[in-house]
Amino acid sequence: MAMMKSYASFDDYLEAQPPANQTIIRALRRFVKSVAPRLTEAVKWSNGCWIAGDEPIAYVYSDTGFVQFGFLMGASLKDPRGLLEGKGRSVRHIKVRAAADIDRPAFAALLKQAMRLRRRPRPARSKK
DSSP: OOOOOOOSSHHHHHHTSOHHHHHHHHHHHHHHHHHOTTOEEEEETTEEEEEETTEEEEEEEEETTEEEEEETTGGGSOOTTOOOBOOSSSOEEEEESSGGGOOHHHHHHHHHHHHHHSOOOOOOOOOO
16 A cells, blocks of 8 residues: 655645645645635645644645645535535535636635534533
8 A cells, every 4th residue: 555645734735736736736725825814735545635623624635636625524515516526424615627617616615614514622520
């Protein structure tokens, strides 16, 4: 089994991607920052991620000819435009082949839903 590459930062992840995918990832980065400025960039599972606290909300995965813009709780998202792909238990993604493919209103609606669906810390139970 191949080892996953390790990246110290989102910038390191970005710089390791093919030039065409770097362009897409940079556009997604600007998009996420404009829609969800409180999300923090990180690297999880060798992919660029946007997290709230320590919980990943969205990610980018660089593939040949496209970038996946995905959501860890994507299976729970309402997707009236039918943009999301994937058959996993919870993760769904959109294949972005060019920066111009970023449908800002539709992507923003999905990202905002994903942020609302995140796990909330549960209050500590009192011990009786």
